[in-house]
Amino acid sequence: xxxxxxxxxxxxxxxxxxxxxxxxxxxxxxxxxxxxxxxxxxxxxxxxxxxxxxxxxxxxxxxxxxx
Amino acid sequence: xxxxxxxxxxxxxxxxxxxxxxxxxxxxxxxxxxxxxxxxxxxxxxxxxxxxxxxxxxxxxxxxxxxxxxxxxxxxxxxxxxxxxxxxxxxxxxxxxxxxxxxxxxxxxxxxxxxxxxxxxxxxxxxxxxxxxxxxxxxxxxxxxxxxxxxxxxxxxxxxxxxxxxxxxxxxxxxxxxxxxxxxxxxxxxxxxxxxxxxxxxxxxxxxxxxxxxxxxxxxxxxxxxxxxxxxxxxxxxxxxxxxxxxxxxxxxxxxxxxxxxxxxxxxxxxxxxxxxxxxxxxxxxxxxxxxxxxxxxxxxxxxxxxxxxxxxxxxxxxxxxxxxxxxxxxxxxxxxxxxxxxxxxxxxxxxxxxxxxxxxxxxxxxxxxxxxxxxxxxxxxxxxxxxxxxxxxxxxxxxxxxxxxxxxxxxxxxxxxxxxxxxxxxxxxxxxxxxxxxxxxxxxxxxxxxxxxxxxxxxxxxxxxxxxxxxxxxxxxxxxxxxxxxxxxxxxxxxxxxxxxxxxxxxxxxxxxxxxxxxxxxxxxxxxxxxxxxxxxxxxxxxxxxxxxxxxxxxxxxxxxxxx
Numbered sequence: 238x239x240x241x242x243x244x245x246x247x248x249x250x251x252x253x254x255x256x257x258x259x260x261x262x263x264x265x266x267x268x269x270x271x272x273x274x275x276x277x278x279x280x281x282x283x284x285x286x287x288x289x290x291x292x293x294x295x296x297x298x299x300x301x302x303x304x
Numbered sequence: 305x306x307x308x309x310x311x312x313x314x315x316x317x318x319x320x321x322x323x324x325x326x327x328x329x330x331x332x333x334x335x336x337x338x339x340x341x342x343x344x345x346x347x348x349x350x351x352x353x354x355x356x357x358x359x360x361x362x363x364x365x366x367x368x369x370x371x372x373x374x375x376x377x378x379x380x381x382x383x384x385x386x387x388x389x390x391x392x393x394x395x396x397x398x399x400x401x402x403x404x405x406x407x408x409x410x411x412x413x414x415x416x417x418x419x420x421x422x423x424x425x426x427x428x429x430x431x432x433x434x435x436x437x438x439x440x441x442x443x444x445x446x447x448x449x450x451x452x453x454x455x456x457x458x459x460x461x462x463x464x465x466x467x468x469x470x471x472x473x474x475x476x477x478x479x480x481x482x483x484x485x486x487x488x489x490x491x492x493x494x495x496x497x498x499x500x501x502x503x504x505x506x507x508x509x510x511x512x513x514x515x516x517x518x519x520x521x522x523x524x525x526x527x528x529x530x531x532x533x534x535x536x537x538x539x540x541x542x543x544x545x546x547x548x549x550x551x552x553x554x555x556x557x558x559x560x561x562x563x564x565x566x567x568x569x570x571x572x573x574x575x576x577x578x579x580x581x582x583x584x585x586x587x588x589x590x591x592x593x594x595x596x597x598x599x600x601x602x603x604x605x606x607x608x609x610x611x612x613x614x615x616x617x618x619x620x621x622x623x624x625x626x627x628x629x630x631x632x633x634x635x636x637x638x639x640x641x642x643x644x645x646x647x648x649x650x651x652x653x654x655x656x657x658x659x660x661x662x663x664x665x666x667x668x669x670x671x672x673x674x675x676x677x678x679x680x681x682x683x684x685x686x687x688x689x690x691x692x693x694x695x696x697x698x699x700x701x702x703x704x705x706x707x708x709x710x711x712x713x714x715x716x717x718x719x720x721x722x723x724x725x726x727x728x729x730x731x732x733x734x735x736x737x738x739x740x741x742x743x744x745x746x747x748x749x750x751x752x753x754x755x756x757x758x759x760x761x762x763x764x765x766x767x768x769x770x771x772x773x774x775x776x777x778x779x780x781x782x783x784x785x786x787x788x789x790x791x792x793x794x795x796x797x798x799x800x801x802x803x804x805x806x807x808x809x810x811x812x813x814x815x816x817x818x819x820x821x822x823x824x825x826x827x828x829x830x831x832x833x834x835x836x837x838x839x840x841x842x843x844x845x846x847x848x849x850x851x852x853x854x855x856x857x858x859x860x861x862x863x864x865x866x867x868x869x
Contacts, residue, residue, distance in 0.1 A: 241359065244334060245498050249502070252323060256655060259650040273646050274514055279506060287502065
């Protein structure tokens with residue numbers, strides 16, 4: 238059976254790519270009504286964090302690697 | 305249809321919608337994938353009893369961490385301040401540790417499939433039937449609350465039609481739990497647990513940055529509300545009138561910390577089911593201890609946004625539900641969505657909304673899978689069809705999952721009329737959970753408790769609790785007898801009612817047991833302390849023993865009480 242942590246890794250990776258992409262887009266095309274503390278660019282570093290977590294979990298629990 | 309509500313806080317961008325849609329595909333995909341692994345009743349109802357301590361522990365906590373938790377306790381934090389944290393610390397940690405160290409061995413060694421199943425082994429069929437029926441009733445009501453609270457969030461934040469939210473999310477839960485049973489529910493709960501943290505954590509982080517850290521937030525709260533103390537856990541507990549909750553430390557320690565908390569965490573089958581699905585006794589003992597470590601941290605994503613609301617939103621910006629409807633303003637229940645809209649931009653907002661939906665689904669799947677087990681094993685098989693092939697009961701479990709979802713949808717519409725969601729939940733706990741805890745704890749720790757004592761104690765405890773609620777409902781002045789003060793607020797009333805119901809249950813159980821015949825000790829093996837041989841852990845290294853980690857968690861718990869005193 239595929240580990241649940243693999244599913245989580247894949248989903249986090251996909252979410253990371255989407256959120257990082259949205260954060261970068263927002264950097265060049267700022268929203269007309271930005272959220273509070275938009276200058277922190279939370280989407281960029283949170284998206285990057287999700288990508289790192291996603292990659293680690295996807296590889297660590299890749300099907301065939303785990304018992 | 306999505307945009308049929310009159311107003312909304314935010315609009316989802318394309319990337320936000322993609323994140324939400326991806327989540328729905330993931331949970332349903334997991335359900336389809338796991339269907340092939342759920343052939344027998346043991347697979348469907350107990351996940352094959354193959355879960356590791358981490359998976360069982362996170363699922364144990366996620367089943368409790370519904371959208372009700374996220375939204376309801378953030379609202380309570382705005383209303384009552386840091387006092388709401390009691391429900392996460394004294395109202396959970398001691399009970400979770402007690403479950404792991406003292407009670408799990410009896411649930412696990414007896415090989416019961418449910419808490420009512422344990423009562424059957426310990427007290428006989430009448431106690432099992434009564435607890436199964438009352439549990440089924442409570443579970444669908446709780447499931448309805450979860451559903452309503454999620455739909456409310458989606459209406460407030462996104463303007464989604466409340467019926468659309470309820471039906472789409474409920475059908476999704478019915479599909480993945482119906483396909484993969486408890487295994488699917490547990491897998492998705494672990495996924496949902498991760499998403500809840502990653503979706504909600506950012507609100508607290510950015511909020512603290514805006515408020516100037518913890519001390520900045522506290523200073524702002526004191527400035528906004530100079531007459532109230534919203535930031536101390538115990539200091540204002542000496543008198544009913546000194547704190548925003550209108551409660552006394554006796555109600556918190558004995559009503560919440562003892563009866564409600566121990567009752568919920570040790571006897572509510574919704575959470576216990578996840579632990580008895582563990583692969584061995586050590587994993588089953590560790591699961592609630594792992595869960596307790598994360599439970600202790602949940603206030604960071606639930607209570608803190610409520611406190612940040614007190615610090616950063618204009619005083620009086622949020623009001624009670626009735627006033628909010630009358631004035632067209634915002635209610636306490638909207639504090640978490642408001643903070644989400646305040647900080648989360650494109651993409652992150654989708655993740656935040658997904659966290660709320662995941663919270664709803666984990667809570668609802670927990671209720672539905674527990675309901676399906678109790679209905680199939682403790683009501684249908686016990687009372688209607690004792691002998692049938694295993695495949696028949698699995699089929700019944702699948703249909704019952706769908707039925708449970710449909711009944712829950714009905715209750716979602718029913719709970720819409722309640723003023724405060726959390727008060728309503730605590731009412732239910734005081735009716736059903738408090739007396740059940742008295743029955744189970746006496747059954748496990750006192751071998752003299754008899755079948756008649758257990759049944760009559762549970763029955764009188766439950767009906768006395770309902771009677772006390774009715775008494776105050778018909779004559780509000782009775783509050784001074786039930787809650788020891790006419791100033792007590794609904795939450796305090798619930799705590800004291802639970803305490804009385806537990807005491808009545810225990811007194812009746814002991815009294816009836818003393819005049820009736822106990823079971824012979826040979827029939828109590830594996831069920832009762834003193835009649836059960838518990839496996840030694842002496843051969844394990846210290847760090848591998850559950851008792852060691854329970855001690856670590858207990859020490860951190862004590863430190864937190866002192867720090868936030």
